[in-house]
Amino acid sequence: MTNSVYLKTYSTYDDYKESQTVKLPLESFIIYCIHKHCSPEEVILHFVAAENSLEKEEAVVLKDCNLNFINKSDLPWQIMCLYPVVIYEDMILAGLCAVARHVCKFRTSTPSVQEHAEGLLGFRKSCLQAPNEASIWTKFCEVDIIKTVKAILKIEKLSEVPKNLVRFENHLKKPVRVHNVYKIARDIKKDLFLDKNVEPVESNKTAESTKTRVPKVRKWKSNTKKELQIDCSTKIEDLNVYHQFAEGPFLTLADLVLLPLYHIIVESFGNTFETLLPLTYTWYKNIIELTELKLLVNTMNSIKIHEISFDNIIVPSTDDVSLYKCDPKRHNPKKRLFTKEDDIENALSSVEEEMAIDISNNDFESSIHWPDIPEGANPLAGHLPDERCVRKSQQLENLTLAVLSIAKEGDLIVDFCSGSGHLGILIAHLLPKCTMILLENKEQSLLRAKNRVKDMGMKNVYFFQCNLDFFNGKFDIGIALHACGIASDLVLDKCLKANAKFVICPCCYGSLHATDRLVYPRSSKFNSITIEKYLCIGHAADQTHDDHPLTVRGDKCMAVIDSDRGRLAEEFGYKVTLTRLKPLSCTPKNNLLIGVPT
Secondary structure, X not given: OOEEEEEEEOOOHHHHHHHOEEEEOHHHHHHHHHHHHHOOOOOEEEEEEOOOOOOHHHOEEEEOOOOOEOOHHHOOOOOOEOOOEEEEOOEEEEOHHHHHHHHHHOOOOOOOOOEEOOEOOOHHHOOOOOOOOOOHHHHHHHHHHHHHHHHHHHOOEEEEOOHHHHHHHHHHHOOOOOOOHHHHHHHHHHHHHHHHHOOOOOOHHHHHHOOOOOOOOOOOOOOHHHHHOOOOOOOHHHOOOOOOEOOEOOEOHHHHHHHHHHHHHHHHHOOHHHHHOHHHHHHHHHHHOOHHHHHHHHHHHOXXXXXXXXXXXXXXXXXXXXXXXXXXXXXXXXXXXXXXXXHHHHHHHOOOHHHOOOEOOOOOOOOOOHHHOOHHHOHHHOOOOXXXXXXXXXXXXXXXXXXXXXXXXXXXXXXXXXXXXXXXHHHHHHOOOOEEEEEEOOHHHHHHHXXXXXXXXXXXXXXXXXXXXXXXXXXXXXXXXXXXOXXXXXXXXXXXXXOOEEEEEEEOHHHOOOOOOOOOOOOHHHOOOOHHHXXXXXXXXXXXXXXXXXXXXXXXXXXXXXXXXXHHHHHOOEEEEEXXXXXXHHOOOOEEEEEEEO
């Protein structure tokens, strides 16, 4: 059974054999440390030499004479993501937190008494489970703090404490937010009460010799329980439950992910660190003094970190919020601005006639005979609520027929944002000589898909648990059914970069927003439209409810946004078709973009 982790290194195998040291990017170093601590006997580490990387100055140098290198030519074809990557049977995981969770699940080392009863993954084994697109905490551990440490490794002098360090310091000040926090508070209070009232225990001999018959004391109702009670109306900040660790009173995987990074920071700052960030320093000391983490601490101490100098250093002010709470700068579609009727009409008037792509008829001649489709690939088999089954099967049929019309034998097809795999599994069943990748960042959704594929006995389906950002492979056809908002544009970009055919049914037009990777409008033909007008059109495109007077205008706005996407693909040399799902009632978001490179 394959169970391997692939880590990037900036050292070649020849360099390693000569010096017995490797230069590792931070993500590789963190996974190495977690693997060292967890000692998972079933999980094998493989180191892959990077080619011509520009980030070597951000590496840490590690000494270890027992590392396993693998040539790029010997890598499994499924390594199509940014490192670190896991291959576990037919499941591929990418992203720091997903890989760290995987290593943790095969742990054999002794648990610390400071851990939750369910181990390092915490309550319901959910620590760092949410993808960084959805969780500000995962994003902090996987993206933000790593960017900060990379910047620190590059510099010699510092005049301002990096804001991400201040954010974590503020986080540690905040009330702990964990499941059953009142029960935890009562347990802590009970432990303190017992410690306070415990008496030395006499030896058995002494106890027996002094045992005398005494009258039975009448039992009165004790006030002890009353003293230990905590009313649920008590404010969380008054519970005396503190951030002894990153997520509260228990040591979790999040601490192990952050610890190697903060070790580098503490060593770089020297004695100044405790003065600048006292709560973070207390957290750091709490962890490195745990006996069970001795091997991990020794590993961290083996790397050399240069100390930086300070020039009248200041601590900047940041938004004083917990990292569990939403980033105030994070896009929240529920709080988007409402648009006025005049704004929408004004925005639509700026769209010239030649910009739009004509919507063609959906003229697929064949259809799917659902009674012949096995249960695992058939939404009518009970995987969905009854009221959704018919509409879902209609949606799947439209996209499946589009894929069948452009696919050829041996194609590698990627179902982006696949969810539980309804679309991808159906296509994989109908195209057994093609290979299907289900790409989804939610662990539970992929596990449901995996169980269905296993029951069907299919061998042409692989499961990629990762964000869209982490996937960088070559493929032949990209598909996406209702990838929300900017996800549809990210899928389109992946297809254009790979020169792959695409079949995309977009969704959530109202949540479009510019990012560091996406600029709107997307195509040069639509460049004359301002971003404000463009997003206004996107907002109105979500007004496509059944039997509503605004539906016609909403359809027109959807066509504008999708025409822009189609025009972008045309600039990359694609022949693009914009059509609609049949029947239109199968979903309000019923546009279908089909692109084929010419």
